[in-house]
Amino acid sequence: MRHPRTTFPVLLLATSLTALAAQPPTAAPTIPALFLSDIHFDPFSDPAKVTKLNAAHAVEWGAIFAARSSPTQTQDSAALQKACPVRGKDTNDVLWQSSLYAIYSHAYAAQFVTLSGDLLAHSFDCKYKTLLPAASHADYLAFAEKTIRYVVTTLQATVSNKVPIYIALGNNDSGCTDYQLDPTHDEFLALTAKIVAEALPANLSASDYEAVVRDFSAGGYFSAPVTALPHTRLIVLDDLFLSTSYATCAGKPDPAPAAAQLAWLEAQLSAARQRKENVWVLGHIPPGVNLYATARAFTNICGGAKPQMFLGSEKLEEILAANSDVIRLVIFGHTHSDEMKLLTTESAVASADTLHLASEMSETGRPGVPVKIVASITPVNGNRPTFTLATVDPATATLVDYTVVMASNLTGVAATWSPEYTYSTTYHQPAFDSAALSTLITGFQADPAAKSPASHAYLHNYFPGDISAVIQFAWPQYACSMNHDSAADFATCVCAP
DSSP: OBOSSOBOOHHHHHHHHHHHHTSOTTSOOOEEEEEEOOOOBOTTSSGGGHHHHHHSOGGGHHHHHHSOOOTTHHHHHHHHHHHSOOSSOOBOHHHHHHHHHHHHHHOTTOSOEEEESOOBOTTHHHHHHHHOTTOOHHHHHHHHHHHHHHHHHHHHHHHOTTSOEEEEOOTTOOSSSTTBOOSSSOHHHHHHHHHHHHTSOTTOOHHHHHHHHHHHHHHSOEEEEOTTSTTEEEEEOOGGGGBTTOBOTTSOOOOHHHHHHHHHHHHHHHHHHHTTOEEEEEOSSOOSBOHHHHHHTTOOGGGTOOOOBSBSSSHHHHHHHHTTTTEEEEEEOSSSSOEEEEEOOOTTTOOHHHHHHHHHHHHTTOOSEEEEEOOOSOOTTSOOOEEEEEEEETTTTEEEEEEEEEESSSSOTTOOEEEEEEHHHHHOOSOSSHHHHHHHHHHHHTOTTOOSHHHHHHHHHHBTTBOOHHHHHTHHHHHHHTTOOSHHHHHHHHTOO
16 A cells, blocks of 8 residues: 555554554454544645646655755745734644554554544644735635645545545635634535535445535535444534634624524434434544633633633534434544543433433443544644544443554654553543543542642643643633533532532
8 A cells, every 4th residue: 555655664554564463352342443633734834836836636646745845945834824823833734644644553443534623734824825815716626625635635645545535624714714604504514514424434424425515515514424433323414504703705604504504504413313313423622621721711610700611502512412322432622632521411401302302311331422522634723633533332332442552752753653542441440431531530530639640641641742721720610611612510519519
């Protein structure tokens, strides 16, 4: 197998396969998967090459990136940074190629991939318009589409074209600007729908394929079977529409697309229940309290101030928690950090239907819905790039274990990628399920000074490569946010005597 531009050592693959075959067949059979998020690919890192990229097909981009850097790259990049300020550097092609090599080395056996949004760089529209001021809107849409195609096709070539990739979009994935999409049949969604559909299982039925293209073109969401997991369906959201910052491309608020997507989600969950399917949900922006923003603003929760929330309403977490009888895992990104949450049915907001399902949930021993927030490839916040290797029980669609693999530097230049931690050995839990998360989060909340090994490990792993001072400072509040998703319930937890 060949990487798009690199021949990988055959010895590496042979050694890995030999080690895999030598493992004793004592444990229940599981399958490997790869979780990625927040790539934020930046095709503008060498501004002088952008004119060539704009004129070329996506398949030609690799050769353009591989060519010698322009002699004015440093000055051009500094000028572009001044015109379009970004707090750090996103993923250029050097880092992306390093990531792909590491994925090939560590995740060659993955049977499916999830990509939880933000494929495009920050300030993508500003950079394009600054460098190509005469380009049309159609030119811009084509460039954004080619960028996503380049990321997806190089990833496909790395994991094998036979491995399905389930793709959610993020708030930066737009044909206009950050946090903006048009409410119905957005041009950008229509352009990228085919890329998303073609990355799904090759044996997807014609009707499923048509439904993916139709639904994604209409609202950025879709539902498809996870062929590696029997009787399991993955529901993909574009929860940009649910964000507190969402606006149309004209800059106007519009609640209609969020309502339509939530209604579609409820219908999909109901249909999955009738088919007796397990469900995974994939999105970008997590629900609940944005603790980082809340803590940085020194918000006085116990004085009556409201926390900052990721989404514009609490409806998404209510729907997900109320369907814990079918949902086995929810995956988000967006924070660029490695996190876990547990969505629970909270009495303060529970409807009659929700309470009925909560009763069933208690009887089946599932006290909530486990959520994995996947850390980023981009190092834009100063974090090290990472991806997550997952181990899944196909019989129950349960995430059994995972290992986070981290780069040795932020640039990808001569970087080595190695395991940062493994969930099972760090937290001593048999699976990443609601029972385990309930136990862990209860322990975190009982340890406000973060003295326990589990709390210390969480703080260390939260921000890959360093410890976040904000989360360390606000650890008791952060622990509350892990399973208290409504503003009212969060305040009750934080302000408890």
